[in-house]
Amino acid sequence: MKFKKTTAVLAAAALALLGACSDPAATDDPTDNNTGGGALNITILPKNLGNPYFDTSTKGAQAAAAEIGATAQEVGPAAGSVDGQVPYIETATQQRVSAIEIAANDPTAMCDSINAARAAGVKVVTFDSDAPGCRDLFINQAEADGIAKVLVEMVADQIGDAGQIAILSATANATNQNAWIELMEADLAANHPNIELVKIAYGDDDDQKSYDETAALIQAYPELKGIVAPTTAGIQAAARYLSTSQAKGQVVLTGLGTPDTMRNYVQDGTVQEFALWNPEDLGYLTTYAVQALVDGTITGAQGDTFQAGKLGPFTVGPDSTVLLGDPYRFNADNIGNFHF
Numbered sequence: 001m002k003f004k005k006t007t008a009v010l011a012a013a014a015l016a017l018l019g020a021c022s023d024p025a026a027t028d029d030p031t032d033n034n035t036g037g038g039a040l041n042i043t044i045l046p047k048n049l050g051n052p053y054f055d056t057s058t059k060g061a062q063a064a065a066a067e068i069g070a071t072a073q074e075v076g077p078a079a080g081s082v083d084g085q086v087p088y089i090e091t092a093t094q095q096r097v098s099a100i101e102i103a104a105n106d107p108t109a110m111c112d113s114i115n116a117a118r119a120a121g122v123k124v125v126t127f128d129s130d131a132p133g134c135r136d137l138f139i140n141q142a143e144a145d146g147i148a149k150v151l152v153e154m155v156a157d158q159i160g161d162a163g164q165i166a167i168l169s170a171t172a173n174a175t176n177q178n179a180w181i182e183l184m185e186a187d188l189a190a191n192h193p194n195i196e197l198v199k200i201a202y203g204d205d206d207d208q209k210s211y212d213e214t215a216a217l218i219q220a221y222p223e224l225k226g227i228v229a230p231t232t233a234g235i236q237a238a239a240r241y242l243s244t245s246q247a248k249g250q251v252v253l254t255g256l257g258t259p260d261t262m263r264n265y266v267q268d269g270t271v272q273e274f275a276l277w278n279p280e281d282l283g284y285l286t287t288y289a290v291q292a293l294v295d296g297t298i299t300g301a302q303g304d305t306f307q308a309g310k311l312g313p314f315t316v317g318p319d320s321t322v323l324l325g326d327p328y329r330f331n332a333d334n335i336g337n338f339h340f
């Protein structure tokens with residue numbers, strides 16, 4: 001297992017945690033996961049490590065943890081896969097952490113281990129990519145139909161609403177990308193009759209695989225007008241490929257990316273416009289939601305409200321979901337204002 005960095009831990013919180021861990025009675029009680037007023041102890045489990053998107057969400061999650069005197073440790077697999085996250089859920093459960101914040105690589109594959117965690121008193125909050133059947137709460141970055149609409153609009157605008165397009169996605173089972181793709185397909189069918197979606201490729205949020213899949217798309221579809229990559233890892237790799245290929249300027253590339261990883265490609269004309277939300281805010285909101293859940297301020301019921309530090313008040317919506325906000329479009333005019 002790979003352990004990344006541990007957040008700055010307030011001394012008092014660390015002492016309280018050590019005290020709890022050294023007390024066998026505390027660890028034997030399934031209801032005592034530091035939920036009775038002690039320091040919160042959180043495991044953060046992104047889809048995979050080494051992805052700037054999740055580095056940024058973890059930064060936000062750990063900033064919130066520092067504000068509330070919690071510990072928050074990021075762990076996770078090197079590569080995104082269906083079952084790669086399960087051992088980390090099991091370890092966190094054995095450690096009796098207070099909560100797990102997870103971006104799920106599969107909507108169902110990890111439900112058995114999530115249910116076991118919850119049975120041991122661990123709160124499980126998904127963020128970014130949901131596991132709807134089994135978690136306590138989902139922190140949603142933006143409405144799925146709003147994300148799909150922005151993705152279709154950006155590519156349609158740039159290709160004159162006609163021609164072949166392809167999608168370069170993350171892993172084939174990713175809950176979030178699959179929801180967005182399904183809604184994009186419906187929008188294309190209903191509102192863009194002259195756009196043909198010829199292929200959905202999967203780069204697995206792996207830089208090299210995403211790069212190779214981009215090259216394969218361009219080779220296989222000489223008439224291709226656009227690629228939509230609804231993944232920060234995918235769009236970055238696709239931009240790197242396009243920036244030095246003959247297809248630069250011929251094949252439009254858009255999707256979801258971080259301003260820092262896409263800045264050069266906007267400046268050199270490889271990419272005109274892409275979108276995202278603020279992953280740092282997503283992680284920050286997730287940790288405050290965890291705190292509210294653990295201390296009983298919210299149960300996950302619709303209408304429950306809590307304060308998320310500098311982001312202000314939030315209300316739990318249907319299906320135990322908390323919504324961060326709307327996606328934002330980045331282009332040459334505004335990208336200089338954003339740094340994440």
Ligand code: RAM
Pocket residue numbers: 047051053054103128129170176205230231232233256257
């Ligand atoms: C990648 C991941 C993540 C997704 C972003 C847009 O970093 O697949 O789940 O939300 O892209």
